[in-house]
Amino acid sequence: MSIALLITSADGKDTLFPIATEAIFSSYWLPIIEEHNLQFLRLFQTGLPVEKEDIPYILDEIKIFRNNLSKTGQQSSIINERLDAINEQLQLLVDQDFDSIYIG
Numbered sequence: 570m571s572i573a574l575l576i577t578s579a580d581g582k583d584t585l586f587p588i589a590t591e592a593i594f595s596s597y598w599l600p601i602i603e604e605h606n607l608q609f610l611r612l613f614q615t616g617l618p619v620e621k622e623d624i625p626y627i628l629d630e631i632k633i634f635r636n637n638l639s640k641t642g643q644q645s646s647i648i649n650e651r652l653d654a655i656n657e658q659l660q661l662l663v664d665q666d667f668d669s670i671y672i673g
Contacts (some may be wrong), residue, residue, distance in 0.1 A: 572613050574655055577668040586654050588613065588672070597648060601637045610634060616673020624659050627672075631656055 572594055574586040589598060594614055602610045607630040609623065619627065635652055662670065 572673060574658060575669075575671045576658065576662070577670075579666040579668055581668060586651070586658060588651055588655060589648070593645075593648070597638070597645065598634070601634055605633055605637060607633060613672050616671065619670035619672055621663070624663055628656060628659055631659075 571590050572588040574588060576584045576586075578584070588594075591614075598610065599614070601607070609617070609627045610630045631652060635649070638648065659670075
C-alpha cells in the first residue's frame with residue numbers, strides 16, 4: 570500500500586501526489602511521528618480528510634518531521650522531495666478553493 574495526497578479542485582479535477590510506500594512510512598516516518606507525537610502525520614497511515622483549518626497544523630508537523638529526519642541522519646532525497654511537494658501544495662491550498670483533500 571502507498572500513502573498519497575489527493576486533492577480534488579473546485580472544478581472536480583483530481584491530482585495525486587505520492588508521499589510514501591507503507592514500508593518507507595513505517596521505517597522512516599513512524600519513529601519520528603511517535604517520538605514527537607505528531608497527531609496529523611500519524612493519521613496519514615490510516616487516512617484522513619483534511620479541512621482548510623487543518624492545513625497550518627499539518628504544515629507545522631511537516632516542519633518538525635523534516636527537522637528530525639535531518640537530525641537522525643536518515644535523509645533520503647525522495648522523502649525530502651515528497652515533503653517539498655506536500656508542503657508546496659498545502660501552502661497553495663490555504664488561499665485557494667478546493668472540493669476536498671484526502672491524505673492516506
